[in-house]
Amino acid sequence: xxxxxxxxxxxxxxxxxxxxxxxxxxxxxxxxxxxxxxxxxxxxxxxxxxxxxxxxxxxxxxxxxxxxxxxxxxxxxxxxxxxxxxxxxxxxxxxxxxxxxxxxxxxxxxxxxxxxxxxxxxxxxxxxxxxxxxxxxxxxxxxxxxxxxxxxxxxxxxxxxxxxxxxxxxxxxxxxxxxxxxxxxxxxxxxxxxxxxxxxxxxxxxxxxxxxxxxxxxxxxxxxxxxxxxxxxxxxxxxxxxxxxxxxxxxxxxxxxxxxxxxxxxxxxxxxxxxxxxxxxxxxxxxxxxxxxxxxxxxxxxxxxxxxxxxxxxxxxxxxxxxxxxxxxxxxxxxxxxxxxxxxxxxxxxxxxxxxxxxxxxxxxxxxxxxxxxxxxxxxxxxxxxxxxxxxxxxxxxxxxxxxxxxxxxxxxxxxxxxxxxxxxxxxxxxxxxxxxxxxxxxxxxxxxx
Amino acid sequence: xxxxxxxxxxxxxxxxxxxxxxxxxxxxxxxxxxxxxxxxxxxxxxxxxxxxxxxxxxxxxxxxxxxxxxxxxxxxxxxxxxxxxxxxxxxxxxxxxxxxxxxxxxxxxxxxxxxxxxxxxxxxxxxxxxxxxxxxxxxxxxxxxxxxxxxxxxxxxxxxxxxxxxxxxxxxxxxxxxxxxxxxxxxxxxxxxxxxxxxxxxxxxxxxxxxxxxxxxxxxxxxxxxxxxxxxxxxxxxxxxxxxxxxxxxxxxxxxxxxxxxxxxxxxxxxxxxxxxxxxxxxxxxxxxxxxxxxxxxxxxxxxxxxxxxxxxxxxxxxxxxxxxxxxxxxxxxxxxxxxxxxxxxxxxxxxxxxxxxxxxxxxxxxxxxxxxxxxxxxxxxxxxxxxxxxxxxxxxxxxxxxxxxxxxxxxxxxxxxxxxxxxxxxxxxxxxxxxxxxxxxxxxxxxxx
Numbered sequence: 007x008x009x010x011x012x013x014x015x016x017x018x019x020x021x022x023x024x025x026x027x028x029x030x031x032x033x034x035x036x037x038x039x040x041x042x043x044x045x046x047x048x049x050x051x052x053x054x055x056x057x058x059x060x061x062x063x064x065x066x067x068x069x070x071x072x073x074x075x076x077x078x079x080x081x082x083x084x085x086x087x088x089x090x091x092x093x094x095x096x097x098x099x100x101x102x103x104x105x106x107x108x109x110x111x112x113x114x115x116x117x118x119x120x121x122x123x124x125x126x127x128x129x130x131x132x133x134x135x136x137x138x139x140x141x142x143x144x145x146x147x148x149x150x151x152x153x154x155x156x157x158x159x160x161x162x163x164x165x166x167x168x169x170x171x172x173x174x175x176x177x178x179x180x181x182x183x184x185x186x187x188x189x190x191x192x193x194x195x196x197x198x199x200x201x202x203x204x205x206x207x208x209x210x211x212x213x214x215x216x217x218x219x220x221x222x223x224x225x226x227x228x229x230x231x232x233x234x235x236x237x238x239x240x241x242x243x244x245x246x247x248x249x250x251x252x253x254x255x256x257x258x259x260x261x262x263x264x265x266x267x268x269x270x271x272x273x274x275x276x277x278x279x280x281x282x283x284x285x286x287x288x289x290x291x292x293x294x295x296x297x298x299x300x301x302x303x304x305x306x307x308x309x310x311x312x313x314x315x316x317x318x319x320x321x322x323x324x325x326x327x328x329x330x331x332x333x334x335x336x337x338x339x340x341x342x343x344x345x346x347x348x349x350x351x352x353x354x355x356x357x358x359x360x361x362x363x364x365x366x367x368x369x370x371x372x373x374x375x376x377x378x379x380x381x382x383x384x385x386x387x388x389x390x391x392x393x394x395x396x397x398x399x400x401x402x403x404x405x406x407x408x409x410x411x412x413x414x415x416x417x418x419x420x421x422x423x424x425x426x427x428x429x430x431x432x433x434x435x436x437x438x439x440x441x442x443x444x445x446x447x448x449x450x451x452x453x454x455x456x
Numbered sequence: 457x458x459x460x461x462x463x464x465x466x467x468x469x470x471x472x473x474x475x476x477x478x479x480x481x482x483x484x485x486x487x488x489x490x491x492x493x494x495x496x497x498x499x500x501x502x503x504x505x506x507x508x509x510x511x512x513x514x515x516x517x518x519x520x521x522x523x524x525x526x527x528x529x530x531x532x533x534x535x536x537x538x539x540x541x542x543x544x545x546x547x548x549x550x551x552x553x554x555x556x557x558x559x560x561x562x563x564x565x566x567x568x569x570x571x572x573x574x575x576x577x578x579x580x581x582x583x584x585x586x587x588x589x590x591x592x593x594x595x596x597x598x599x600x601x602x603x604x605x606x607x608x609x610x611x612x613x614x615x616x617x618x619x620x621x622x623x624x625x626x627x628x629x630x631x632x633x634x635x636x637x638x639x640x641x642x643x644x645x646x647x648x649x650x651x652x653x654x655x656x657x658x659x660x661x662x663x664x665x666x667x668x669x670x671x672x673x674x675x676x677x678x679x680x681x682x683x684x685x686x687x688x689x690x691x692x693x694x695x696x697x698x699x700x701x702x703x704x705x706x707x708x709x710x711x712x713x714x715x716x717x718x719x720x721x722x723x724x725x726x727x728x729x730x731x732x733x734x735x736x737x738x739x740x741x742x743x744x745x746x747x748x749x750x751x752x753x754x755x756x757x758x759x760x761x762x763x764x765x766x767x768x769x770x771x772x773x774x775x776x777x778x779x780x781x782x783x784x785x786x787x788x789x790x791x792x793x794x795x796x797x798x799x800x801x802x803x804x805x806x807x808x809x810x811x812x813x814x815x816x817x818x819x820x821x822x823x824x825x826x827x828x829x830x831x832x833x834x835x836x837x838x839x840x841x842x843x844x845x846x847x848x849x850x851x852x853x854x855x856x857x858x859x860x861x862x863x864x865x866x867x868x869x870x871x872x873x874x875x876x877x878x879x880x881x882x883x884x885x886x887x888x889x890x891x892x893x894x895x896x897x898x899x900x901x902x903x904x905x906x
Binding site: 011012013015036039041042043045046047048049050052053054056071073074075076077078079080081082085097098100102104105106108110112119122123126127128136138140143145147149159160 | 461462463465486489491492493495496497498499500502503504506521523524525526527528529530531532535547548550552554555556558560562569572573576577578583586588590593595597599609610
């Protein structure tokens with residue numbers, strides 16, 4: 007993409023309304039624009055990252071064998087009356103009346119609707135196990151929306167639902183989700199720690215939240231420092247294997263890690279003092295096992311192997327897709343702007359032309375742009391007629407992990423400069439070497455795709 | 457995808473509520489489920505096609521140089537008060553009040569919001585031309601939603617908006633959209649004819665609707681039969697060239713083609729009688745030039761080359777993404793079910809195992825499945841323990857363009873059967889030949905991707 011043809015409305019000044027760094031940087035980098043309290047437009051750069059994050063979530067869900075579908079944003083109130091949550095949900099639920107005076111609501115979550123889909127179509131245990139998920143916009147009418155997309159009202163969420171014959175099978179689905187979430191977050195360059203949490207209005211006994219440690223997190227968390235050393239890495243796993251998934255769950259949840267809702271000082275104090283940590287965390291996902299809480303009242307049953315009809319065991323599993331952008335920025339930025347992890351960056355690299363209008367520099371930039379694109383790399387070429395300082399500041403602000411700087415002096419020796427946004431280190435090399443280097447850097451990202 | 461692990465709830469009986477074939481087939485093929493009047497869940501097969509259609513629209517928009525972003529579903533009523541449409545829009549607009557008693561609405565279209573984004577960030581003619589688009593769920597509270605996704609209330613639409621300094625530049629944007637739409641529909645296997653239409657509540661003088669001819673169409677259309685012979689084909693076009701885009705517009709709009717709203721009997725009768733056609737059509741897109749209708753009241757201005765501030769010239773351009781699935785099926789089906797064009801099919805091919813459980817047939821199917829997948833083909837393998845007739849009926853119903861049938865008899869001579877859904881013709885060949893044949897069939901589809 008040539009910057010002169012793009013729409014990247016960066017702001018020079020810090021917007022006053024932003025209290026936390028991710029909100030400030032998303033506004034400054036021209037990623038979002040507020041349209042109403044807690045409701046945002048995703049401007050081109052923000053939309054591009056949102057799609058990357060969404061794509062990773064899709065890929066990891068499908069790798070785990072989960073099936074995508076899409077439920078609508080508006081739901082019939084009658085479904086929620088069946089489960090009893092229509093009255094329970096309170097003012098956070100946005101209620102709507104259509105022209106025929108029928109009660110609708112903007113879905114804050116989808117347990118009822120997915121249960122309705124299940125009961126309409128599935129009749130036998132032979133069709134189990136089944137996990138269905140979607141990535142769809144939700145609405146929760148927060149009384150005080152804040153922190154940009156971190157606590158918006160209209161937000162994008164992945165929510166998945168497992169249907170199993172037995173509690174044991176449903177717990178395997180729970181474990182499978184935990185494993186797939188670990189992979190998902192790591193591909194985004196995040197460490198998200200599973201912590202024992204409270205189930206809230208979804209219900210159920212077993213639940214873990216995934217938290218990214220950050221000073222601006224809304225939750226207080228307590229954990230054993232050993233847990234911060236765990237990485238899922240690039241291990242291969244058979245998602246059908248009960249043992250393998252259980253082993254990962256055990257590895258990642260056997261040490262103390264809880265949110266303030268479930269924190270237990272006496273258990274915490276059994277950890278050696280030097281390993282006790284309290285910190286703040288951003289919740290980026292949650293998994294639940296809630297058994298027959300919805301299947302029983304809503305009649306989601308199957309005929310079991312013995313011919314008897316039994317309610318299915320369910321769980322639900324969410325990832326806050328739009329909120330993740332805020333979390334990633336909170337975890338990865340410096341005083342000059344965002345630093346995107348390679349897995350989610352909107353462009354793989356930026357090209358800065360130091361002397362726009364100089365035929366040899368222009369043509370070197372064009373050639374580089376063409377070569378990188380031909381090699382599957384997505385590049386933002388700053389072809390504006392601006393001074394170098396302004397171009398560097400924009401690149402730093404929007405956080406592309408790699409920058410290639412092209413100027414008349416270097417070109418005399420066929421040299422460009424490759425700069426790493428995170429370390430600030432630069433290296434001189436030929437344009438073709440820069441292409442090869444970037445290809446090598448991004449190969450693991452391409453390999454991680456499903 | 458193995459069918460035993462998929463969620464494909466096909467119906468044996470024709471659903472009573474479906475009046476037209478696309479609605480009936482989408483329900484029977486397990487593509488959609490109605491959740492409320494005019495509000496649907498997209499079950500896995502339907503969702504997969506929806507994503508394909510969406511992807512083609514994205515690619516062709518970006519090929520034309522248009523920039524994607526994403527505006528929210530809910531909008532502030534205040535924006536619509538500025539343009540004067542809040543009161544004009546009537547009962548089709550779904551109005552919502554949040555917990556703080558602020559007026560919101562579920563966007564039926566986005567002229568106001570995109571104009572707001574523009575005026576907040578763009579100040580100079582140097583940032584023009586600019587075309588922004590998004591693909592987002594919309595809501596129109598139709599008094600009588602019907603025909604499944606063809607006239608739903610919650611529907612997915614691509615809407616794009618061009619901003620230009622002059623009327624001439626805006627008309628080039630109009631022409632560019634017309635060209636990109638021709639390509640878009642042809643990639644989906646559709647012939648959509650641009651017809652002079654009425655602008656309705658969007659406003660403006662210049663507008664064309666794109667119509668797919670089908671008996672079940674809601675619009676009556678009148679056209680010169682010569683227009684039905686036009687194809688855009690695989691011609692290359694420079695979207696920046698005013699002349700090239702204008703020539704395409706002239707070619708595709710110089711013959712008589714109008715909807716009943718703008719039909720003029722006296723002009724129509726000047727066509728030789730044998731070329732006069734009247735038919736029914738399904739509207740799948742519309743482009744508008746409306747000048748300064750929104751930019752003036754909403755203050756979307758730029759500083760021009762002479763230093764004076766002028767309102768920008770705009771147009772908006774829509775494609776009915778979710779409705780397209782209905783239109784494609786209306787245009788491509790037979791008595792046994794859907795026939796997907798290769799460009800949008802949910803799976804490139806199906807494998808039917810004639811003797812599930814027979815080790816040699818099972819392993820031949822697995823090998824074929826692996827080979828096809830390794831070659832970038834997306835395959836549905838019917839590995840159910842069902843008789844052949846039921847498997848064939850399912851494949852025909854869901855409409856995969858190609859089927860490979862694998863049975864013990866053929867395997868004795870290393871032979872499988874490749875069947876074309878559209879013609880019904882079958883050919884025997886080795887499994888590796890079938891893979892090569894399918895690769896060749898789909899190469900143009902892959903090449904068409906951006």
